[in-house]
Amino acid sequence: MRLLIVEDTPQLLVQLDMFFQKNGFSVDLADDGERALFLLKEYEYDAAIIDLGLPKLDGLEVIKAARKLDIKVPVLILTARDSWQQKVDGLDAGGDDYLTKPFHEEELLARVKALIRRSSGHASSELKAGPITLDLSLQQVYVSERPLELTAYEYKVLEYLMLHPKKVISKSELTEHIYDQDFDLDSNVIEVFVGRLRKKLDPDNSIKPIETLRGRGYRLFSPA
Amino acid sequence: MRSVLSLCLVVIFVLPALVWSISTAHFSSLERAKMTELELMSYVLIADFDLRESVITMPVAVLDERFNITQSGYHGYIKLNDTLIWQSVSVTDTIEPAKLPRTGAGESRFSTIEHDGETWYLYSFTAEFLNYNRYEAIHFHIANHARDMRAEHAVFTRTLWQSTLVISLVITIVLILSLLSVLLPVRTLIAQLKRTRQGQQSQLSGEFPLELNAMKSTINRVLQEEQQQRERYQNALQDLAHSLKTPLTVIKGDPALPSSLHPQVDQIDQIIQRQLSRARFSQKSGHQRIALSPVIEKVCESMHKIHADKALNIMYDETQSVKYAIDQADWYEILGNILDNACKAAQKRVKVTLKEDLQWVVLSVEDDGQGIPLAQQKQILKRGYRLDQYTEGSGIGLATVNDLVDLYGGKIRFSENLPFSLSIYLPK
Known part of the structure; x- marks a missing residue:
């Protein structure tokens, strides 16, 4: 999943970057409001963590501007402004969740994941597609109750597909959400991941969970 | 108070003193006039008197009618040495000659005597008349009872008192009015200060x-x-x-x-x-009255976002439009904390009601959760609830609410039984 973290305190930014990368996210960083808004316009993120007290453009203004441009990314506001009036104002401006500093990192992680899950319409942290179960909080995959080991990127691909089941997902969309902006985008690498995923999920080719639609993309396919 | 006191002093002491001195001055001037009057009358007698070759001639009726009319109140006497040689027709009861004072030649005297139980004014003058080659001293006395003069003076004094009283009444009224014109603005100022303290305005106006x-x-x-x-x-x-x-x-x-x-x-x-x-926290005073419901709605909306995973049913029925003088940030703080706690504890339902009666504005939040154990309830309600250990959950939030509600002179009540509800009462 691709995450944008906006925070003007350098140490905290680095801390959050490392933490979320450790937890399987591709992370883009911004330390002022203008850059944050630019990145939000340029790329599609699965979630954004935004601090309010930012230089150049205040966090609240960034959120309002993004919503005006119909950018629907779920936003978690992370800030020291902790009065309830400020919380409500933040959520009213377009935030989807609010966490005050200082915070427990685990709580932050759980809430970001919950945001992503909810925004793709899933009520619980367990995703199911046929015999495949993906536990978002444990980051564990099961096929017919048996746990399955995947590499980081294989997991990322499967996670994204399972969050958008029955939807056609283009290679470029998948690429954008798997990698952060530093990576060289080569769509063939995706093909490799999908191939390996298929092999692991469906070794005897009976379930056929991932469908390739020529020229369009991939679709997670739950057998009828 | 001081002005009233000085007014009383003026009325009680100064005015009577004023009246007395004017009255006395009037009396003196009356007396002086009387003296002049009697002096002029003496000239009449002197003019009518004639002494020639030891023969005294004095008409019975003289030029001044007051001597001729009986009981006119005016007496005229002429004495030679100690012998009364003439008295005016107006005399009915003669003043004893001994009472009439002696004056030297050319000397005049104005005095008072008692006669018939009354005071009489007396003007005495001695004129010299040539008889042969000797000057004879003739004593002329004009007497007039003081009754009329005294009556005139009494009328004057009474009139003086009356008009003085009227004037002092007018002065008093004017003074009181001008006092009020000073005191009333002061009263208005005090009322304005009261309103400012009560939070109905932030500055004095007018x-x-x-x-x-x-x-x-x-x-x-x-x-x-x-x-x-x-x-x-x-x-x-x-x-x-x-x-x-x-x-x-x-x-x-x-x-x-x-x-x-x-x-x-x-x-x-x-x-x-x-x-x-x-x-x-802001001070209790100096707040405008704000509508309470819009904030409740906004906070409920936020609760939906914050507790989205629970898919709670958060109900708020606005039955009355209630206004209260409270700082908006404080109201947000109270609502945010109470509702957050309720949502955390609730399973499916949270219900918010806002009511007001004559004495209180009451906010009630009910949830279908476990409720707060009695021991913790007591802790929260204790003033200055301190956190000696890290406590999660309802600890700090409700303690903050307690502080705030206390600041506004209100109280928190918990329901005795389930379903659990928390109510805050804000005094009007």
């Missing part, structure tokens, strides 16, 4: 007389400065909070931090939150 206007401007400046100082203080504390929180976050997130220190770091966090949020 036009006042010059002296009070200066005072009003000064008070307004003081109020403004106090408000600014309060804001500066609050801003300083908020900045402190912010600047403390960020390094604290970095500390908390540092993987190298030994886990034994986590509770301490959390405690610092709690203390910052609690103490600095209390410093953020």
Whole structure:
């Protein structure tokens, strides 16, 4: 999943970057409001963590501007402004969740994941597609109750597909959400991941969970 | 009070003294006039008197009618040595000659005597007449009873008293009116100050007389400065909070931090939150009345977002449009904390009601959760509930609500049975 973290305190930014990368996210960083808004316009993120007290453009203004441009990314506001009036104002401006500093990192992680899950319409942290179960909080995959080991990127691909089941997902969309902006985008690498995923999920080719639609993309396919 | 006292002094002492001195002056002038009158009358007698070759001639009726009319009140006497040689027709009861004073030649005297139980004014003059080659001293006396003069004086004095009383009444009324014209603006100023204290306005308004206007401007400046100082203080504390929180976050997130220190770091966090949020509280006075419902709706909306995973049914039925003089930030704080707690505890349902009666504005929040154990309820309601240990959940939030509600002179009540509800009562 691709995450944008906006925070003007350098140490905290680095801390959050490392933490979320450790937890399987591709992370883009911004330390002022203008850059944050630019990145939000340029790329599609699965979630954004935004601090309010930012230089150049205040966090609240960034959120309002993004919503005006119909950018629907779920936003978690992370800030020291902790009065309830400020919380409500933040959520009213377009935030989807609010966490005050200082915070427990685990709580932050759980809430970001919950945001992503909810925004793709899933009520619980367990995703199911046929015999495949993906536990978002444990980051564990099961096929017919048996746990399955995947590499980081294989997991990322499967996670994204399972969050958008029955939807056609283009290679470029998948690429954008798997990698952060530093990576060289080569769509063939995706093909490799999908191939390996298929092999692991469906070794005897009976379930056929991932469908390739020529020229369009991939679709997670739950057998009828 | 002082003005009333000085007014009384004037009325009781000064005015009678004034009347007395005018009256006395009048009497003296009356007496002087009387003397002149009697002196002029003596000239009549002197003119009519004739002494020639030891023969005295004096007409019975003289030029001044007052001597001729019986009981006119005027007596005329002429004496040669000690012998009364003539008296006017008007005399009915003769004054004893011994009473008439002796004067030297050319000498005049104005005196009073008692006669017939009354006071009489007496003008005596001695004129010399040539008889042969010798001057004879002839004594002329004009007497007039004081009755008429005294009556005239009495009338004057009475009139003087009457008009003085009227004037002093007018003066009193004018003084009282001018006192009121000073006191009423002062009263208005005091009423304005009361309204400011009660939060119905933030500055004194209205036009006042010059002296009070200066005072009003000064008070307004003081109020403004106090408000600014309060804001500066609050801003300083908020900045402190912010600047403390960020390094604290970095500390908390540092993987190298030994886990034994986590509770301490959390405690610092709690203390910052609690103490600095209390410093953020505004004063009770000086608030405008705000509509309470819109904030409730906004907070409920936020609750939906914050607790989205639980898919709660948060109900708020606005039955009355209630207004209350409370700082908006404080109202947000109360609602946010109570509703957040209710949503955390609830399984499916949270219900919010807002009511008002003659005495109270009542906010009730009901949830279908377990409720708060009695021991913790007592802890929360204790004033100055301190966090000696890190407590999660309803601890700090409701303690903040308790502080706030207490600031406004209100109270918190918990329901006795399930379903659990928390009510806050704000006094009107």
